Every structure is written in structure tokens, then in C-alpha cells.
Amino acid sequence: ILNVEQSPQSLHVQEGDSTNFTCSFPSSNFYALHWYRWETAKSPEALFVMTLNGDEKKKGRISATLNTKEGYSYLYIKGSQPEDSATYLCAFNSGGSNYKLTFGKGTLLTVNP
């Protein structure tokens, strides 16, 4: 069983703060790293799929970086808003197909107005 660790487990920030969290994964057999955003009572929704070392992706105020050699990815949120409150999941793909995805436990972000 592969180890995909996300830290912190949870955090609370004030509206307007920038924040970041980490996903750590094995540095071997890397195929892809997925980030999903999961709001309470809704479906997880894909943010990014990253495949190359050094990849940087951006979607509005959210961005992500990838280091496959050392086995980590950072997710950054600039100027957090209450609507950013959600659980952020990362998933490491160790094979060529999505049945090889291993999910982390997630980081629960709460943004206080």
C-alpha cells in the first residue's frame, strides 16, 4: 500500500490570508499527481492533474507545484475567501491507469470571514 501524506490535516485562516498545504508521495513509479477540491455535501471536483517534474498549474487564486524527484506537491491559495472552505485531496498515480490512484486523507481548510 502506497503512502500519500497530506499536511496539515486541517487549518483555519482568516479571509484574505494566503495559505498552502503539502502532499507527499513516493518518489518512484510516478505517473501523475491529482488535486481535488471537496466541498461539504458536494462531489470532489478536479483542480489539477500534473505529470511532469517542475509542473506549475494555476486556476484563479489557486496554484500548485510538483517535485517528483523529492516526492511532494504544494497547493497554494492566494487571498483565501470563505468559499474556498473545503477539503483538498491529493492523489498519486503509480501506474498508467486511474485504478492506480492512491488518495491522501485530505486537508480541511476553513476560511473565516
Next chain:
Amino acid sequence: NAGVTQTPKFQVLKTGQSMTLQCAQDMNHEYMSWYRQDPGMGLRLIHYSVGAGITDQGEVPNGYNVSRSTTEDFPLRLLSAAPSQTSVYFCASSYSGKSNEKLFFGSGTQLSVL
């Protein structure tokens, strides 16, 4: 475009009962899968399918059956429900199942087994 549709949203079963969780997608995705989400754990793969007529086991398949008679539908059957199957279940799909394809998730089914 409805995406991935899961039913029911909530279900309570007694130990030993059977039921089927329905999943349908209208995106012509070949790859479909079922996950369970338990407190303190990441999503765990139960079963998956890479096309009509093809299914395979994931990490936690015991107590569950699947079939894929059409591209659109991928039902999950609980044969004889046990309290350990109390969980939130998600259906997810992607175009062909390649590792660089994002998953599209259904809205989830919260299942309680008493």
C-alpha cells in the same frame, strides 16, 4: 449535461439486507469506478471498469459486486450488508482511465448499516 449521477443519496439498511447503488454517466467515459470514504482514511477503490463487459477488483472489493453491461451504467451491489460497510460511496469516471485524466465524481451515497 448531467455528468455522473448517483442514487440514492442516503440509505439505511439492516445487517444482511442487499441493495444496489446506481451510477450513470452521460459523458461516454470508458472508465468507471467505485470508492468508499471512511473517517480518517483516504478514498479507497472498491471496483473499477475500463469498458462495457470488463470489471476488476480494487483495494477493498470484499462484500461488493459490480457489472458493466453498458458504457453508461456501473451499479454496485452489496450482497449481504454488514455494519463495516457503513460508509460514503462515490462513483467516479474518466474518459479512458489514463493516469493523466481527471476523475469526475458523483454526489455520493451515505450508507448506514444497522
